[in-house]
Amino acid sequence: MARPCVAVATDTIEFAGTEWFATQRQYVMAAARAADVTPLLVPNLGKELDCEAVLDAVDGLLLTGSVSNVYPALYGGEVSPANEPYDPARDATSFALLELALKRGLPLLAICRGLQELNVARGGTLQTEIQSIDGNLDHRAPQSPDRAERFAVKHSIRAAPGSHLAGLIGDEPVMVNSLHRQAIARPGSGIVVEAAAGDGIAEAVSVQDARSFAMGVQWHPEFAAENDPVSQKLFRAFGDDVRAHAARRFPEQEAIQAKA
Template sequence: MKQGKDSRGAASSTARGLLPRQPLVAVSADVIELYRYLWHATPLQYLEAAVAGAGVFPLVVPSLGDRLDFDQLFAAVDGLIVTGSGSGVHPSLYGGDASEANGPYDPARDSTTLPLIRKAIDEGIPLLAICRGLQELNVALGGTLATEIQDRPRMLDHREPPSDNRDERFAIRQNLTIKSDSSLSRMVGARHIKVNSLHRQAIDRLAEGLEVEAVAKDGTIEAVSVRSACTFAVGVQWHPEYWVKSDEPSARIFRGFGDAVRARAAKRPSITPYTE
């Protein structure tokens, strides 16, 4: 028999004929070695931001490449977050040269995230790509990357400050100019913001399917959007997840992503509750 009221006297979801659903969002994973095991993992800060900033249920997807059924995954999730990482996209994927200097690499992650990104765009799944994720987005759509950009003439040093203090490494310190009347400017409500910066690679040739949303003072592309997307599909080179609870532009990015995820989830058929 159906339940009527919960312990607080409110009508239960079963009594309303629906089960509440916190939208699932797929989150990319790195492959790392720890305790003599290989782990598929993602930093806590992304998962915290997904829950606290976007209001979604993060689901870490192992980097198993084509052994995963992406159709089955996207039948269950309503969003995709592609995280940052200390590794770089392997240069063989965009016509570059691999070297110890611009490593380390994570080919298992590449084999998973690139097809995930393309499928998310094709399926109209909301997409938020952060740092390495932005670079993967560009490569997935046919663009190229520049490595060790701090060594190039007239370029800023976008790497994290040397410190044992995580807050200092993720400090908001870099000025950005956001393109007027862009999805990002409407989202954050400003043309100029400050962000953190922890990268040494950047977009070189922009993929044809992307629009530049923001640039740094030296011209480095710091944010993009997918031109043909029917929903939220944004990549940022900085780390809004780190300050999502205290920095308003960071919070607005995650809220915008979460709103798009919920809008997609709302279009799913209602879940029929279990009855005895």
């Protein structure tokens, strides 16, 4: 069977006097190499996007991280210049894809902003500018032009015993590279917190009773997906479930491949 396709969220970026729909190379390469799937970038067309048609063509959904934050009005928060930038076109597109993907039982991997989108889509709330809250770690990236320094591991997490995440990476502490300014405040319906940082900030979640792989992580496994064991296990599990979903959709192709 050919490598199955995965829909990948994009950001709305202003460049050369116009808007572009794009995502960072590291997400695309992690999907292609670590998950072994074919990534397809989805434009932020909001209501003009035929989400049914998009998801008919893929076997999974990857929600990427971004410099933008989820618009506060979507979870009852207050708009603030300190919390900018926002990307309403991405919000409209990702939320529509999320709702339909979960309904269909498509495998889902949500990273950083993607985790926050997942929580809000399920009726949860976010806390913003978490570095300004007493007792919290500073989860922001250091101000450096060196990407390796910006995406370096910063703190440890520990998967809850018996959780889906623990089944992938074990329940011993591991170091992760969190780069974010907002985080889960109240988990949404069916959102299960599977790991947290030392300050209690949720770092991994799953969707209760999901029919396929459905997990969100607050850190950035895509950055080291080719050499970090934890990142590799996460993307491999996502890719395996994408292939399983494709095999259920196209059993005749699976049978032909098995005979080859």
